[in-house]
Structures are given as C-alpha cells and as structure tokens.
Amino acid sequence: MEILRLENIHKVYGKGNLQMEALKGVNLVVNEGELIAIIGVSGSGKSTLLNIIGTLDKASTGKYILEGKETEKYSEKEMAKLRNKTFGFVVQHFALIKGFSVYDNVEIPLAYSKGNKKKYEERVKTMLTKLGIRDKIDSKPNQLSGGQCQRVAIARALVNDAKILLADEPTGALDKQTGQEVLDIFKKLNEEGKTVIIVTHDEKIANQCNRVIRMEDGKIVEDKSLIEVVQ
Numbered sequence: 001m002e003i004l005r006l007e008n009i010h011k012v013y014g015k016g017n018l019q020m021e022a023l024k025g026v027n028l029v030v031n032e033g034e035l036i037a038i039i040g041v042s043g044s045g046k047s048t049l050l051n052i053i054g055t056l057d058k059a060s061t062g063k064y065i066l067e068g069k070e071t072e073k074y075s076e077k078e079m080a081k082l083r084n085k086t087f088g089f090v091v092q093h094f095a096l097i098k099g100f101s102v103y104d105n106v107e108i109p110l111a112y113s114k115g116n117k118k119k120y121e122e123r124v125k126t127m128l129t130k131l132g133i134r135d136k137i138d139s140k141p142n143q144l145s146g147g148q149c150q151r152v153a154i155a156r157a158l159v160n161d162a163k164i165l166l167a168d169e170p171t172g173a174l175d176k177q178t179g180q181e182v183l184d185i186f187k188k189l190n191e192e193g194k195t196v197i198i199v200t201h202d203e204k205i206a207n208q209c210n211r212v213i214r215m216e217d218g219k220i221v222e223d224k225s226l227i228e229v230v231q
C-alpha cells in the first residue's frame with residue numbers, strides 16, 4: 001500500500017544569481033514496508049530529498065502526498081504533529097544531547113506528547129532493551145561507543161512508534177563491522193513492518209536493501225528492486 005508519493009518535486013535553494021536547483025523533477029512512490037536505499041555522489045540531492053520526505057523542508061514546486069493527503073493542506077502545527085508521529089530520524093553523527101543521559105535523550109520526542117509519565121518511562125526502557133543498550137540507561141553519550149550512540153539515536157527515532165524511519169548516512173561515522181550491525185537493526189525493524197529509507201554512499205549497504213534509488217544531479221536516474229516485494 002502506498003504510504004507517500006512525490007510528484008514532480010523541484011527544490012531551489014538561494015535567490016537571484018546564487019540560485020541552485022538541488023532537485024529537478026523528482027517522482028517517487030514509496031509503499032508501506034519497503035526498505036529503500038538512496039545513493040548517489042555528494043551533492044546529487046540525497047539529503048534534500050530525504051528532508052522533503054520527512055517534511056523537515058518544503059519543495060519549491062511539486063506535490064507531496066503523505067498517507068493520501070497533500071502536505072500543502074496541513075497547517076504548520078498539524079504538520080509538526082504529523083511529522084512527530086510519522087517519522088523517526090537518524091543522522092550520521094547521532095545528534096544526541098551531550099549533557100543528557102541515554103534515558104533523557106530517548107525520551108525527547110515524548111516530551112511533546114501529553115500522556116502518562118509512567119507509560120512513557122516503560123516505552124523508553126522497552127526501546128533500550130530492544131536496541132540492546134538497556135544497561136546504558138544512565139550513561140552520557142561521551143561514555144558510549146559510536147555504535148552504541150547510533151543505537152540510542154535509533155531508540156529515540158522509534159520511541160513514538162514512527163511508521164517511517166529516515167536515516168541519513170547512519171553508518172557513515174562507524175567502522176565497517178559496527179556499520180553492518182546498525183544496518184542489521186534497520187533490516188530487523190523493516191521485517192517487523194517499519195518502512196525504512198536510508199541515504200548512503202556505501203554500495204555494500206545499499207545492496208542489502210530491497211530497493212535502490214540512484215540520484216544524479218538532482219534527478220532519480222535509476223530505481224531498481226533487488227528483492228520482489230510481496231504485495
């Protein structure tokens with residue numbers, strides 16, 4: 001089932017002489033439960049595309065239909081709420097808050113939800129257990145390895161039960177083995193039903209995804225399925 005659709009998306013940064021077109025007419029349909037890699041050289045528009053998919057940024061022109069509704073139709077406030085419940089974000093350098101414990105970092109997305117504190121505490125602990133870092137609950141990020149930091153970031157991305165995980169170079173700051181372990185987590189989450197989109201320039205990572213989208217100069221130049229998706 002379709003979860004999101006981009007139609008003829010263009011993204012222009014800057015003004016006047018300094019204009020730069022980062023996306024030049026991108027069309028893309030993502031179905032629920034896909035595991036997608038977006039690859040391409042530096043500057044080809046991968047992060048721009050991921051940020052538009054995650055509604056962190058807006059297209060200059062074109063249509064974005066998220067779960068059947070045009071994103072243009074949402075107010076800023078509605079969009080923020082929808083973003084928080086739909087997307088989990090993971091980035092290359094983890095983006096953890098240094099002075100916060102692991103627990104506090106993972107709890108951040110819940111701070112915006114109104115609900116039972118006890119229930120949230122259970123939810124954070126469940127996520128930490130799932131990611132194999134329950135014993136690090138009181139540690140600060142500088143006491144953790146890179147792989148452990150990325151697990152904390154993934155736990156944070158999942159704590160709201162996001163349907164779609166968006167990861168921008170999630171293995172980029174990790175050694176090969178730790179990067180593979182992080183990819184294995186994404187694969188497992190995908191098997192459990194999450195839709196996962198990973199930006200990477202590592203072909204070995206991309207080749208383990210079900211679908212590989214190659215970007216070049218702001219356009220999708222290749223979109224291939226590596227594994228038949230059972231409908």
Ligand SMILES: Nc1ncnc2c1ncn2[C@@H]1O[C@H](COP(=O)(O)OP(=O)(O)OP(=O)(O)O)[C@@H](O)[C@H]1O
Pocket residue numbers: 013014020021022040041042043044045046047048049201
């Ligand atoms: N905020 C911005 N203002 C102006 N230009 C930008 C901005 N963000 C990105 N760009 C430009 O848009 C183009 C696409 O950038 P983008 O970050 O999407 O590429 P990328 O494929 O993700 O690259 P990388 O692999 O290096 O992260 C680049 O030429 C970049 O310089």
